[in-house]
Amino acid sequence: MASFIRQTYGQRIQNHQNPAAKMLLETMERKKTNLAVSVDVTNSKDFLSIIEAVGPFTHVDIIEDFEPSLIQEIQKLSRKHDFLIFEDRKFADIGNTVALQYSSGVHKIASWSHITNAHPVPGPSIISGLSSVGLPLGRGLLLLAEMSTKGALAAGSYTEEAVHMARAHRDFVIGFIAQRTMQGIGIEQGCLDTDDFIVLTPGVGLDAKGDSMGQQYRTPRQVIVESGCDVIIVGRGIYGKDYSQLGEIRAQAKRYREAGWEAYEDRQTA
Amino acid sequence: MASFIRQTYGQRIQNHQNPAAKMLLETMERKKTNLAVSVDVTNSKDFLSIIEAVGPFTHVDIIEDFEPSLIQEIQKLSRKHDFLIFEDRKFADIGNTVALQYSSGVHKIASWSHITNAHPVPGPSIISGLSSVGLPLGRGLLLLAEMSTKGALAAGSYTEEAVHMARAHRDFVIGFIAQRTMQGIGIEQGCLDTDDFIVLTPGVGLDAKGDSMGQQYRTPRQVIVESGCDVIIVGRGIYGKDYSQLGEIRAQAKRYREAGWEAYEDRQTA
Numbered sequence: 001m002a003s004f005i006r007q008t009y010g011q012r013i014q015n016h017q018n019p020a021a022k023m024l025l026e027t028m029e030r031k032k033t034n035l036a037v038s039v040d041v042t043n044s045k046d047f048l049s050i051i052e053a054v055g056p057f058t059h060v061d062i063i064e065d066f067e068p069s070l071i072q073e074i075q076k077l078s079r080k081h082d083f084l085i086f087e088d089r090k091f092a093d094i095g096n097t098v099a100l101q102y103s104s105g106v107h108k109i110a111s112w113s114h115i116t117n118a119h120p121v122p123g124p125s126i127i128s129g130l131s132s133v134g135l136p137l138g139r140g141l142l143l144l145a146e147m148s149t150k151g152a153l154a155a156g157s158y159t160e161e162a163v164h165m166a167r168a169h170r171d172f173v174i175g176f177i178a179q180r181t182m183q184g185i186g187i188e189q190g191c192l193d194t195d196d197f198i199v200l201t202p203g204v205g206l207d208a209k210g211d212s213m214g215q216q217y218r219t220p221r222q223v224i225v226e227s228g229c230d231v232i233i234v235g236r237g238i239y240g241k242d243y244s245q246l247g248e249i250r251a252q253a254k255r256y257r258e259a260g261w262e263a264y265e266d267r268q269t270a
Numbered sequence: 271m272a273s274f275i276r277q278t279y280g281q282r283i284q285n286h287q288n289p290a291a292k293m294l295l296e297t298m299e300r301k302k303t304n305l306a307v308s309v310d311v312t313n314s315k316d317f318l319s320i321i322e323a324v325g326p327f328t329h330v331d332i333i334e335d336f337e338p339s340l341i342q343e344i345q346k347l348s349r350k351h352d353f354l355i356f357e358d359r360k361f362a363d364i365g366n367t368v369a370l371q372y373s374s375g376v377h378k379i380a381s382w383s384h385i386t387n388a389h390p391v392p393g394p395s396i397i398s399g400l401s402s403v404g405l406p407l408g409r410g411l412l413l414l415a416e417m418s419t420k421g422a423l424a425a426g427s428y429t430e431e432a433v434h435m436a437r438a439h440r441d442f443v444i445g446f447i448a449q450r451t452m453q454g455i456g457i458e459q460g461c462l463d464t465d466d467f468i469v470l471t472p473g474v475g476l477d478a479k480g481d482s483m484g485q486q487y488r489t490p491r492q493v494i495v496e497s498g499c500d501v502i503i504v505g506r507g508i509y510g511k512d513y514s515q516l517g518e519i520r521a522q523a524k525r526y527r528e529a530g531w532e533a534y535e536d537r538q539t540a
Contacts, residue, residue, distance in 0.1 A: 040367060042374045066376045092362040092389050094419050094472075094485050097310060104312045106336045106376050119362050121391060121414075121428075123421030125485070144391075149364050151393030151435075153428050158391075161423050202364075215364050215395070 004196040005228045015196035020140030021174035035257045038235030046243040054253035087113035095129030103133045117142040120162040131172040140174035148203030181228030201229040224263035232260045274466040275498045285466035290410030291444035305527045308505035316513040324523035357383035365399030373403045387412040390432040401442040410444035418473025451498030471499040494533035502530045
């Protein structure tokens, strides 16, 4: 079996056709980082200063003072600091509605976000709807195959169905939000799994064990080495609650970046 | 077994503690309507003129020229035409994030939408997160227990888990988005189901059979009488593609309202 997990991010570029997937792997290889920073803050000043300090990954729909100019700022920072933008929108509606949500509204996500994600719960139509907007723009989609919260329903046959849906839409679906590699899932025993999906994993923490709202944390090593995921997603673990402490935020980002990359290097030789 | 399905909407008010649920049932009884109009258009002029012509139910996140003043307009119309606002946001993230999405951002949904909805896929934490924001404001939540699209994963044990989660949060969860009544689901055989959930059902059409993006349609009679749902959700079936034809839109809304109410009256005596 082609073990994508033992390949470097750079080697895996050739396994992908989707331009957002190629760009993501190229950037990870070039910058030696597999860290995505989840910037869940509600005003644009904090938002931009954290991005300036550390990097990508957003929830624009919680920004209170959102203005179209904010997007231009993010794009400028994306070029300056060489990162991809992943709007964690978690689309979850029927095809017709998600196509509108992705292209339109105040946020016009498709026009600036290299990667976005969707829940498979509505069935394959959610991928067709998003793909009709994103594919012509060179965008890529991650399906939420698993979630890190307590009591999540994305498990078992739900996860398998998500992987089936992804395999049927390889041009647009570049990977998963999941807690482990999806390699071999939904493949008949003895068959070769030739789909190299990129797995991004939330719920990663070096210190905390969880929050009061059901989030559960694992270390970069558990996620990358033991579970075969590719990118660690970290939010509050990096920027905490005081967004003015940019030195501390930078230091935490460095700490997570190093822990993530070390785990990845160990995986090559494990 | 207390058959909520044979009770009138008015009689069912006493089964509910949540103020949004009471308000919804009162309004349906008073106006003799079980129609929710899904206004999926991308500019605020069309949006307001369709609401002016027919009534509630929105996707504000697809409005291109959204301004906070739009909310004041909707609230004014809501009072003038005596309807409830249901923002069909389909929240689907972890507790901490949905709490921010519900309260913050450009749209500040909790401050004006009587009812919203969420996918149960992240587990019970999504309800705690939304409830921490919405309950103090007297808002109500619908869980998406089923979807009307082809290949939807919200079925079987997923649906059962959704109902379990709802039963454990009766103060805030007032009902479901589903294709049939959830009465008796997740209850041991022989036990009494005392939870009167309100079921709103999308995918209702008097003419069309489906769209090219996986949406499937059933008639008001199938939905209300045969499947025991309470509210029919209709979008494009009412306002079509030419939003300037307000006479036609009004006529279609009347047609659906009458078909929905007739089905409900037949159910009382069926």
